[in-house]
Amino acid sequence: MQALFDAIASAVMPTDAQRIFHGRGGRYPGCEAWTLDAFPPVWLVTKFGDATSEEMAALTAALQVRHAQLAPPDTPLNAVLQTRREGRSETTVLAGSVPEPHGVTEDGTKYRVNLQRGQNHGLFLDMAEGRRWVRAHAKGAKVLNLFAYTCAFSVAALEAGAKEVVNIDMAQGALTTGQQNHQLNGLNSGAKFLAHDLFSSWGKVTRMGPYDLVIADPPSYQKGSFVAAKDWPRLLRRLPDLLKPGGRALLCLNAPEMPESFLREQLAAEAPTMVMEQRLANPAVFADVSPDRALKVMVASLPPL
Structure with a gap:
């Protein structure tokens, strides 16, 4: 998972919704099951397979360290993990919360998304x-x-x-x-x-x-x-x-x-x-x-x- 942690360590929450790390592309050996997306103000980590409690704790810690480096004091970290296996998914809020309704932008255009229901988030x-x-x-x-x-x-x-x-x-x-x-x-x-x-x-x-x-x-x-x-x-x-x-x-x-x-x-x-x-x-x-x-x-x- 080191390449994912490296991506988190250099990540900056963008203005627009976008992918930050794409392990699924096979370019980062050992991270083929992982992706990291930004749906401001929420980080979404996805694992294609089950995540261990140790992996979840390490991800949360890495995101908290980076968040502390970037965000103003008293600004909460918002992070979600979704695991997927055999057509099923399970979503866990790692930190903070997810806005409801949750709106994001792309090239100035607004879209409604939902990170806590199903595998397709709306965009x-x-x-x-x-x-x-x-x-x-x-x-x-x-x-x-x-x-x-x-x-x-x-x-x-x-x-x-x-x-x-x-x-x-x-x-x-x-x-x-x-x-x-x-x-x-x-x-x-x-x-x-x-x-x-x-x-x-x-x-x-x-x-x-x-x-x-x-x-x-x-x-x-x-x-x-x-x-x-x-x-x-x-x-x-x-x-x-x-x-x-x-x-x-x-x-x-x-x-x-x-x-x-x-x-x-x-x-x-x-x-x-x-x-x-x-x-x-x-x-x-x-x-x-x-x-x-x-x-x-x-x-x-x-x-x-």
Whole structure:
């Protein structure tokens, strides 16, 4: 765990939510199970596996030492540990407390997060460059945001001047948080929120189009919602019918066992009229010894007429 302790010893609580240490990338031997995130004013440590009482005590002590070096007197340390194993998670407050409601920022945009419920906290930090790409390309666009979750892409698109965003997700609770995210940023129009199963709603989704930009960031494996190996081909073959000529799709694959070539090959097979343009770089802190194991964020386009 020494590399994690070294990261803590030099960490500074940032203004924006972001990852600080990414042991999961395999670049720090012995720390592959650990990550450290900042969700100001809270540090979130995650271990993929069980944490011993000795590890928890050592983490708390290291965070307290660094906090004492940085924070004004009488300012509490807020730190949370989440352990994950076999699809289950357990969250422990190591020190201080977690705000409720808990709001964070990214590039000046506000988002609602929850560090004490479930494995998904409301904002995927590894997708920061994807949101920045949307900001750069959404002006004037009609956008379809599939598997919208808490609608961070929608907020980014509307702030960039998108004409309209249609958000679709099966989970009404996530969409409700998405609506709150829009309200936090003064975005009171321009977005639709549809709690639908995409694969039984193609007719409605298609009739609401065509779209200048389609964003697809599905779970890699969620029974009853999306299983990457089976459902990516079903999704990709629909893209040409959803997009305007010259439109683009942002395709996000977060399955370590599936390489970049999987998306490229499936797009060529299922939507041969489309062109894969590029793979976006992930935030530098998410560097991985195997690019194929890391998050894959790809841009594809439908050629203009």
